[in-house]
Amino acid sequence: MRTSRRQFLARSARLGVLLGAGVPILNACGGDSGSSGSKQTDPIADGLEPExxxxxxxxxxDYVSPDVIADFEREFGVKVEISTFDTDTEAIAKLASGALKADVHHxxxxNSIGNLIQGGLLQPLNRSYLPNFANVLPAFTDPWYDAGAAYSVPYTFFGTGIGFRADRIDPAEVAAQGWDTIWNATAFKGEVSVIDDEREAFTMAMLRKGVTDINTLDREIIDAAVADVIELIDLVNVKVNIEGYKDIPEGITSIAQLWSADLISGATNYLPEGTGPEVLGFWHPPAGQYVVSNDAMGVLADAESPVLAHLYLNHLLDNDVSEKNFSWVGYLPALAKLDADYVIGAGYVPENLRNCVPTNDDIAQGLRFEPLGPEGDAIYEAAWSRFTAGG
Amino acid sequence: MTATVRRARTTVWAGFAAPGIVWLVAFFVVPIYAVMAVAFGSIDPLLRTARPAWNPLDWDVAAMRAVLDRVFGGDLGRVFVRTFWFVGLALAGCIAIGYPVAYHVARKAQRSRGTLLALLVLPFWISYLMRMLAWTNLLQQDGYVNRVLQWFQILDAPRNWLDGDWPTVVIGLVYGYIPFFILPLYSSLERIDGRLIEAGRDLGASAFRTFWHVTLPLSVPGLMAASVVTILPMFGDYYTNSYLTSGSPRVEMIGNQIEFYLRGSSQPQTGASLVLLLMLLLFVLMVYYLRATMRAQREAER
Structure with missing residues (x-):
């Protein structure tokens, strides 16, 4: 249910009134899950030739570098076909119904991986094809969502904080106020935004009140968070989007709830000429109150080229390939080599945005969006619908 | 003509209509039934995908009931009302700007008609989305709109047009849909028999009275058609407001809620229920339109 910048970009390319809305419905009509062909339930054997x-x-x-794809095609003499999706929900619906067949879920x-495994959509990985797994940050080798990383390898990771214009609001002031910065930004009315995602926005309100059990289903806590977020409409004329990565560098937005990776990519790609990265600032809560999220890659259970799929995952875990990919997508890979010192030294990240790279402590103590179950999702979605409808 | 020949001819014509009917069934009736099956179906508890109920006996109306509760006296009701307001105001804007244009092209422009028509079609060459994106640039704080207004001293300081105010959304809707409004209206105005207007003037009516009592009533069917063509897509619009306000909750329309529930949530039944509700509403408007055009036609024939 996570939305993202990639989703926004993809969505921008689509146009349709109810026709657009009808597509997922029709996709959903393909039948129950499991309508596809043979499924791999055990890891593939060692030493197989790639298909x-x-x-x-x-x-x-736009979430993987075309050069990285081209390199893989050249190395293994195969063609790579990429199908895109806009939301995690949409991808699952298409894969589950068999409307979309693929080898790799990129x-x-x-928080969907558990269900994908249980639903039999993923196949367990054979690590013998993944020597580059050794490059993965230790914090991601036994992730909370997939014990022992049996079914997945991490792709990119990022934390949720506040991106702001350091030339308009003093970074010390943001650090002193924490999440209250957003509620106190009455001087920046109309220039404040929150992430277009129900979990992110309501969690922010919980953390502001000191609640760190962000996966709670306690109605009182959720209702209070919802009321606080709704308050932002009148307080600061809040916007709901995932455009902070360009709106902050361009100066349209002054203060935004933001994914750390977005500011890295914004500093590289969206600062107007003559404006340096010193106008940007990022704040995040201390470890233990900091939400650190990641995307992960896996091989689908009905993959026709499972060996090739493993080799692709391994390709993306290569330090050099990953660096190349990072320089294009702006989202940090979960590899030990590309730590803050390295990416700053190599000039990918300006020194003043060092805290956009979550530290090992941040990751280890990071808060996670765990699955809430159908009822929890329904509560969050109804509240989100109410907020975006104007409160 | 014998009865057999007549029957054969009817069959031939029915044959001609067949592809159209097949098309309608395949791309209209079936999808609508699919929407109903999703709205009254359930979801996969694990993957949260829609499990459509194809058999009407299995239909579960819980999602629809919840939506109705929220529409009548709840938060979604406000979104419906807001959508109505936006569409109504945008339609008024289309009439105010579009009618004189269509009238001029159809009745007054002689040599320039071809050029003007080409200009009217021109916006269709550029995708709707591109045109909206262009507006977001024009309306920015340091954009051309503010610069021009300041140059003419209409504004003292730059206005934040993209701040989530309703006028920007209404202007965007008018701008986006007005070509769809002008063209059908033009073709209807152009077909008005010039002799009727001349007769009005010959009988001593002023230009305005002739327009008011002859041209305007005769153009009502065209006006209705143009209005229907524009407001139907406006009701489902969800990108104009998103683009022109960077996603402000103050201007959310019903199309945004449908998009959220169908593409970003685990409750496609709620989204599908909203689709059905909106369709029902548009259906009522359509029925009204058809009855009004028939009445107008009868009056014109009298």
């Missing part, structure tokens, strides 16, 4: 392709990947639009939301 001749094509390798079919599903991913958000960007799974971590």
């Amino acid at each position: 001749r392709g094509p390798l079919r990947i599903v991913n958000y639009a 960007s799974m939301a971590t």
Whole structure:
């Protein structure tokens, strides 16, 4: 249910009134899950020859470097076909119904992975094809969403904080106020935004009040968070979007709830000429109150080229390939080599945005969006619908 | 003509209509039934995908009931009312700007008609989305709109047009849909028999009275058709307001809620129920339109 910048970009490319809304419905009508062919329930055997392709990947639009894909095609002499989706929900619906067949799911939301495994959509990985798994940050080798990383490898990771214009609001002031910065930003009316995602926005309100059990289903806590977020409409004329990565560098937005990776990519790509990265600032809560999220890659159970799919995952875990990919997508890979010192030294990240790279402590103590179950999702979605409808 | 020949001819004509009927069934009736099956169906508890109920006996109306509760006296009701307001105001804007244009092209422009028509079609060359994106640039704080208004001293300081105010959304809707409004209206105005207008003037009516009592009533069917063509897509619009306000909750329309529930939530039944409700509403408007055009036609024939 996570939305993202990639989703926004992809969505921008689509146009349709109710026709657009009808597409997922029709996709959903393909039948119950499990309508596809043979499914791999055990890891593939060791030492198999790679298939001749094509390798079919599903991913958000513009979320992997074309050069990285071209390198893989050259190295293994195969064609890679990428199908794109806009939301995690949409990808699951298409894969479950068999409307979309693929070998690799490039960007799974971590809170869906448990269901994908249980629903039999993913196959367990054979680590013998993944020597580059050794490059993965230790914090992600046994992730909370997939014990022992049996079914997935991490792709990119990022934390949720506040991105702001350091030339308009003093970073010390933001640090002193924390999440209250957003509620206190009455001087920046109309220039404040929150992430277009119900979990992110309501969690922010919980953390502001000191609630760290962000996966709670306690109605009182959720209702209070919803009321606080609704308050932002009148207080600061809040916007709900995922455009902070360009709106902050361009100066349209002054203060935004933001994914750390968005500011890195914004500093590289969206600062107007003559404006340096020193106008940007990022704040995040201390470890233990900081939500750190990641996307993950997996091989689908009905993959026709499972060996090739494993090799692709391994390709993306290569330090050099990953660096190349990072320089294009702006989202940090979960590899040990590309730590803050490295990416700052290599000039990918300006020094004043060092805190956009979550530290090992941040990751280890990071808060996670765990699955809430159908009832929990329904509560959050109804509240989100109420907020976006104007409160 | 014998009865057999007549019957054969009817069959031939029915044959001609067949592809159209097949098309309608395949791309209209079936999808609507699919929407109903989703709205009254359930969801997969694990993957949260829609489990449509194809058999009407299995239909579960819980989602629809919840939606109705929220529409009548709840938060969604306000979104419906807001959508109505926006569409109504945008339609008024289309009439105010579009009618004189269509009238001029159809009745007054002689040599320039071809050029003007080409200009009217021109916006269709550019995708709707591109035109909206262009507006977001024009309306920015340091954009051309503010610069021009300040240059003419209409504004003292730049106005934040993209701030989530309703006028920007209404202006966007008018701008986006006005070509759809002008063209059908033009073709209806152009067909008005010039002799009727001349007769009005010959009988001593002023230009205005002739327009009011002859041209305007005769153009009502065209006006209705143009209005229907524009407001139907406006009711389902969800990108104009998103683009022109960067996603402000103050201007959310019903199309945004449908999009959220169908694409970003685990409750496609709620989204599908909203689709059905909106369709029902538009259906009522359509019925009204058809009855009004028939009445107008009868009056014109009298």
